Amino acid sequence: GAVVSQHPSRVICKSGTSVKIECRSLDFQATTMFWYRQFPKQSLMLMATSNEGSKATYEQGVEKDKFLINHASLTLSTLTVTSAHPEDSSFYICSAVEGRGAYNEQFFGPGTRLTVL
């Protein structure tokens, strides 16, 4: 299957700083990428849909000014957690859809563990 990478795999930062997480599709072009968040012992929660060349679509309750998403190319989307606080500590996972078909497979990255002190 197609490969999606994330960088960094884990990051620890101080409260108030901003953190950028990269999501790359390594061997395919992804017009659509998704960002999820997962708290301990909970399921994945969709945060936003990222479309190449356009603004991201955020799910209800997700602050777009706090979680900045940029999908500048067909292989890269970035999530920036601005002014991070301890409650933003979570496991952030991206996924990418190969191709433009509505039923195309969605491939997930390995996740990024964010800890805000």
Next chain:
Amino acid sequence: DAKTTQPPSMDCAEGRAANLPCNHSTISGNEYVYWYRQIHSQGPQYIIHGLKNNETNEMASLIITEDRKSSTLILPHATLRDTAVYYCIVKGGSEKLVFGKGTKLTVNP
């Protein structure tokens, strides 16, 4: 909200078949059934998907009832590495995968 119902946990003996059920009684005609699994602290892994016919690949088999209101994921010979949370997801053409709570499968030696 997730459109599926799964048991919260299941156990299976290593080497035996693991049969994971999923109810999706409100599934509509253009929606597929997808299965993903998540091993601890990793991203979800695609397993299989189907519309109405049974499907099989190198990882698993998917059995969908004729009325499409339920399905079963079958891991034919479970190994310890199959211990994970398994998610059954119904998805139409919007491309959004909405994850429910899934089934935590524990494969015991």
